Amino acid sequence: MTGEQTLSDTPWLEQGAEPFIKIRGVTKKFGEFTAVDNIDLDIYQGELFCLLGGSGCGKSTLLRMLSGFETPTSGSITIDGMDMSNVPPYERPTNMMFQSYALFPHMTVEKNVAFGLKQDKIPVAEINDRVHDILTLVELQDYKKRKPQQLSGGQKQRVALARALVKQPKLLLLDEPLAALDKKLREQTQFELMNIQEKVGITFVVVTHDQEEAMTLSTRIAVMNDGEFMQLGTPTEIYEFPESRFVADFIGSANMLEGRIVEDGPDHVRVKTDLGEVFIDHGQSVKEGSRVWIAIRPEKMHLSKEPPLKPGPNQAFGMVDDIGYLGDISIYKIRLENNQIIDVTAPNQIRPKSRTHTITWEEKVYLHWQASSAVLLTK
Amino acid sequence: MTETSALAVVDPAPPRLGAVSQLARRMQAGWRSIVIFIPYVWLFVFFLLPFFIVAKISVAELKMASPPYTDLIKWAEDGIMTIRITFENFTYIFEDDLYSKTYINSLKISSISTILCLLIGYPIAYGIIRSGPVARRLLLFAIILPFWTSFLLRVYAWMGLLADRGTINNVLIWLGLIDEPIRMLYSEFAVYIGIVYTYLPFMILPLYANMEKLDATLNEVAADLGSRPMNTFFKVTLPLTMPGIIAGSLLVFIPATGEYVIPDLLGGGNVLMIGRLLFNEFNQNVDWPTASAVAIVLLFLLVLPMTIYQYYQGKAMEDQ
Numbered sequence: 001m002t003g004e005q006t007l008s009d010t011p012w013l014e015q016g017a018e019p020f021i022k023i024r025g026v027t028k029k030f031g032e033f034t035a036v037d038n039i040d041l042d043i044y045q046g047e048l049f050c051l052l053g054g055s056g057c058g059k060s061t062l063l064r065m066l067s068g069f070e071t072p073t074s075g076s077i078t079i080d081g082m083d084m085s086n087v088p089p090y091e092r093p094t095n096m097m098f099q100s101y102a103l104f105p106h107m108t109v110e111k112n113v114a115f116g117l118k119q120d121k122i123p124v125a126e127i128n129d130r131v132h133d134i135l136t137l138v139e140l141q142d143y144k145k146r147k148p149q150q151l152s153g154g155q156k157q158r159v160a161l162a163r164a165l166v167k168q169p170k171l172l173l174l175d176e177p178l179a180a181l182d183k184k185l186r187e188q189t190q191f192e193l194m195n196i197q198e199k200v201g202i203t204f205v206v207v208t209h210d211q212e213e214a215m216t217l218s219t220r221i222a223v224m225n226d227g228e229f230m231q232l233g234t235p236t237e238i239y240e241f242p243e244s245r246f247v248a249d250f251i252g253s254a255n256m257l258e259g260r261i262v263e264d265g266p267d268h269v270r271v272k273t274d275l276g277e278v279f280i281d282h283g284q285s286v287k288e289g290s291r292v293w294i295a296i297r298p299e300k301m302h303l304s305k306e307p308p309l310k311p312g313p314n315q316a317f318g319m320v321d322d323i324g325y326l327g328d329i330s331i332y333k334i335r336l337e338n339n340q341i342i343d344v345t346a347p348n349q350i351r352p353k354s355r356t357h358t359i360t361w362e363e364k365v366y367l368h369w370q371a372s373s374a375v376l377l378t379k
Numbered sequence: 380m381t382e383t384s385a386l387a388v389v390d391p392a393p394p395r396l397g398a399v400s401q402l403a404r405r406m407q408a409g410w411r412s413i414v415i416f417i418p419y420v421w422l423f424v425f426f427l428l429p430f431f432i433v434a435k436i437s438v439a440e441l442k443m444a445s446p447p448y449t450d451l452i453k454w455a456e457d458g459i460m461t462i463r464i465t466f467e468n469f470t471y472i473f474e475d476d477l478y479s480k481t482y483i484n485s486l487k488i489s490s491i492s493t494i495l496c497l498l499i500g501y502p503i504a505y506g507i508i509r510s511g512p513v514a515r516r517l518l519l520f521a522i523i524l525p526f527w528t529s530f531l532l533r534v535y536a537w538m539g540l541l542a543d544r545g546t547i548n549n550v551l552i553w554l555g556l557i558d559e560p561i562r563m564l565y566s567e568f569a570v571y572i573g574i575v576y577t578y579l580p581f582m583i584l585p586l587y588a589n590m591e592k593l594d595a596t597l598n599e600v601a602a603d604l605g606s607r608p609m610n611t612f613f614k615v616t617l618p619l620t621m622p623g624i625i626a627g628s629l630l631v632f633i634p635a636t637g638e639y640v641i642p643d644l645l646g647g648g649n650v651l652m653i654g655r656l657l658f659n660e661f662n663q664n665v666d667w668p669t670a671s672a673v674a675i676v677l678l679f680l681l682v683l684p685m686t687i688y689q690y691y692q693g694k695a696m697e698d699q
Contacts, residue, residue, distance in 0.1 A: 069599055089602040096603045102596040106618045115614075167604065167629030 010234075011044035011218065019068070020045040021171065025107040028227075032305050038075070048085035048197050048204045050214040053224035054250075059207045060077030060175060066205060067096045067173050080170050090119070092175050095169040099176040101160035101344045109135070110144040110157050110173075116167045134166040137196065151264035154185050158289055161193075165200060169252040174206045178213055190216045214241065240275040254375075255301070255342045260288050269376055270313070272340050274338045279313035280369035286378060293377040298343040300373040305333060305359060305364045314374070316367045318342065320359060334365060342367065430678075436465045437671035448667050463520065468672035478656070478673065482680065485653040488567065488642075489635035492574040493582075497624065498630045500582035504623075507583075508590045519587065522580050531625040534573055534644050541569050541645070565647030573641040579633070589623025629688045633681050646676065651675055 011017045019228045028036040036058040038326045051059040064070040065077060068089035076368050077084045095116070103112050104110060105192035110131055117127045135141045137156040148156060157180065164172055177193065194217060197204050208214050215235040217255060223230045223238060223246075231238055231247045242248035245256060264287070264305035269280045271294055278294050286292060308315055316336060324331035325348075332344045352358065359365060405492040439448040440463070451459045472478040505519045525533060540546045541564040548560035563569055593616070639654030646652070653673065660670035 005653070067603060069602075089599070090605045090607055094599075094603075098596055098600060100596060102594060103598045104600070104615060106598060115601070115606070119610070163604070184527035 002270075009219075011043065011047070017044060018048075019043060020080055022076075022078040023062075024076050024078075026062070026065065026072045026077060028037070028065060028070060029073045034227050036065070038074075039229060040220065041232075043205065045203055045217045046201055048194065048206065048217055049206045050218035050221045051205065051224055052209070052221050052251075054209055054213060058227035059209075059224050061227075062327060063096075063173050063175055063205065063207045066171070066216075067094050068092045071177065082237040092172055093170040095164040095167050095171075095317070096173040097164040097177055098162050099179060099370065101148075101156045101180070103156060103159055103163070105148055107147075108144065109140060109148070110147050112148070112159055113163045113166050116163065120167070127284075132164055134162045137163055137199070138162045138167075138288060145192070153180055153182075153269065153290065156321070157176075157181060159212070161196070165196070165202070167222060168200070172202050172204050174204060176208055177206060179208070179210070186213070187216075189375040193217065212322055215251075223250060225250075229319070242377070245293055245377050249375060252297060253295055253343060254295040257296070257340075259292055259294055260286050261292055264288055271376065274340065275316045275336060277313040278374050279371050280374050280376055284376050290378070295375045295377055296369055296373055298331065298345040299329075300369050301344045301369045303321065303334075303344050303346055303359060304336065305363065305369070307366050308368060313367050314371060316342070317364060320363045320365055323359075324359065332359065332365070334367065413643070433671045433674055436667050437468055437675045438466065439668050440467070443667050444573050444666065445683060447665055468668045469676070471669065471677060473670055478676075479598055481651045481653050481656045484493060484651055485636050486651060486680070487576070487639070488650070489632050490604055492571055492578065493628050493632045495571065495575045496579050496582040497628060499585055500579055500627065501620075501624070503579075504583045504586035510539070510595070522583050522587075525580065530577065531640065535570070536695055537573055537576065538564060541572070545652060555628060564645065566647050567646065567650050569645035570642050570650050570652075573645040574635050574638060577641065578631040578684055581630040581634075583632060585618065585626040586623040589620050589626070593619055625691050629685065633685070636681060673697055 006268065021043040023039055023041040023043075026036060026039045027034065042072060049175050051062060052379040061070060065072050066079075066084075068084065068087060071085075077128075082093075084092065093375070104115065107115065112135060113131045114127050117130060122130075131144075132141065134142060138161060139164045140155060140158055140162065141152065143155060143159075148159070152160065157177065161177070162173075178189055181189060190213060193271065206214070215238075218235060220234055221238050222232045225246055233241070238247065238251050242251065243255075248254040249256065257273040257275055257278070259278065260272040262272045262277070263270040264285065267282065269282070269284050269286065271278045271280070271292060273294060280294075307309065307317070318334040320332055321335040321341060324333075327348070329345045329347050332343055332346065334342045336342060341376040344358075396586055435451050436448050438452060441447060451462060451464070453463065454463060464579050474499060492651050503522075506514055507522075510518060518601065536547070542548070543560040543562065543564065547563070548557075551557045552560065597615050597619070598611055602608070606614065630678045637654050638652060640656055642650045642652040645657075657673050657677075658671055660673060664670075
């Protein structure tokens with residue numbers, strides 16, 4: 001926003017870059033239950049960082065520790081060089097957008113947004129200006145005098161965002177910011193949220209259970225499960241290079257094949273599975289004979305009615321068990337010889353002449369995939 | 380954000396009802412009006428009718444007879460109807476400062492009691508809301524528990540506690556804190572204790588019902604936006620619990636103003652409240668017209684706060 005320094009798009013790769021938020025060995029226990037388990041995390045200035053996971057994975061607890069509503073059982077949190085251990089929520093340089101929006105029902109939109117500024121004893125004229133500016137940013141300048149109950153879900157969401165943004169916090173925390181919106185509005189709002197974040201230049205930490213939302217919004221994602229990080233990386237890294245079966249399965253969908261390493265070369269791996277041999281064109285240094293899993297994304301498999309010209313690895317065949325027609329793509333459920341069901345998606349690029357699919361139920365089909373498509377997982 | 384244009388909804392033709400379902404529908408409508416009818420009958424017989432009788436007596440004159448007042452309507456022999464109305468009873472009430480003093484004293488005692496109930500009841504209700512589910516049920520039960528004993532009995536119990544040779548004085552003397560018993564019974568102090576003790580649940584229960592709906596997240600939002608706990612209480616919690624405060628206050632204020640038993644038993648002759656005055660006029664002086672006028676004036680004194688309550692209630696409903 002100030003433009004005093006151009007921020008790198010990938011600050012986490014910069015040598016010696018100072019993280020904006022430092023989370024060190026943070027654990028949170030509720031009685032016997034460990035909600036967050038010894039987490040280390042660096043978040044950099046201007047990032048839109050997502051904590052992604054199912055319910056009860058500890059993502060909200062971590063967010064609440066950043067906002068000050070929970071105190072870590074052990075470990076430390078530093079925001080912009082300041083230790084947050086003994087700082088109550090009302091003195092932190094953070095603001096939070098709550099999942100339920102939690103607008104003050106007895107105040108108008110304007111008063112809701114102005115509430116935070118009034119606490120800082122800012123002159124009235126400045127409060128009015130800032131409220132006006134932020135409401136213009138979220139396109140609600142005509143709704144100032146409305147009460148929350150007179151607003152739609154999307155409008156409430158934007159009031160909550162404006163209320164949290166207007167104090168220009170160093171860090172904005174968003175708890176499931178889009179969960180209460182319907183699908184169309186959610187998709188639209190995702191992009192609005194990104195635009196707003198770019199405009200104000202504030203670091204965002206978003207908690208979500210929606211992997212699509214996380215993928216669209218974030219610079220980086222931390223996938224959480226049982227209070228621990230399963231994987232940390234950019235959306236592409238998380239999706240294309242999952243490190244575990246959990247992540248491969250949680251983000252998008254993946255066909256999982258169990259197998260054994262038969263050959264581990266420097267630039268390739270051969271794995272024997274029920275489906276036949278899988279050839280992967282990059283080395284992974286796994287012991288020969290050890291048990292591994294192969295994950296292949298449904299969209300990375302190709303479907304054909306013609307048998308392959310010559311037999312080889314990365315091939316399979318089966319019967320079409322079911323077809324899910326989604327309009328833009330179709331999901332084919334292919335039953336293999338061993339009765340395992342494999343999902344394959346194919347874009348419907350050509351409008352069919354007749355009103356039936358080219359591939360239809362109970363048809364024998366052949367699958368193949370590229371040597372780069374399969375992901376080898378050891379855990 | 381674009382709103383999708385509303386599609387014209389074509390009303391489907393009403394389905395043809397069979398004779399049976401038509402009958403069922405009519406019976407349903409009949410039931411509905413009966414259900415609505417019952418409370419109206421109740422209100423008419425037990426509120427409106429007695430009110431008119433009292434209002435009639437209040438504009439009559441005292442007469443040494445049974446009943447001890449003049450008729451409203453008299454039929455002369457030639458069939459001419461005369462209506463006799465006198466407002467002397469009302470002017471008498473306003474002229475004799477005994478009545479105005481008693482009204483003011485009643486309002487003072489009930490106002491102060493209401494404020495005391497609020498100051499004690501609000502933290503209790505808030506505490507109950509903030510406690511765990513098991514503790515909450517137990518505490519709520521404890522609030523309702525006194526209703527299981529007779530109200531009169533509980534007031535008598537207070538007499539035993541507050542008397543010169545009562546439990547409290549005995550304990551204090553035994554502890555050596557005082558030499559002479561403190562005079563507590565038959566004073567305004569005792570009346571306050573009695574009223575606050577008796578009406579406290581009527582303050583706590585509406586407050587509890589109101590606070591139960593309060594979203595605890597709002598406190599976190601306020602804290603997150605930089606508001607300290609005290610400020611959050613005055614800017615968020617207090618305004619949002621106002622409907623509960625008003626409901627509870629009226630439930631204490633209205634019956635406390637007309638309270639008879641507590642000032643009679645705990646205040647003795649030293650505390651003049653309107654309920655006692657009314658009793659005296661009616662039973663000792665056998666002046667039914669004046670007693671009725673006192674009651675009518677009291678009613679209007681209490682209708683005022685009730686109207687205010689209705690107004691706020693309506694406004695709160697509008698907001699929801």
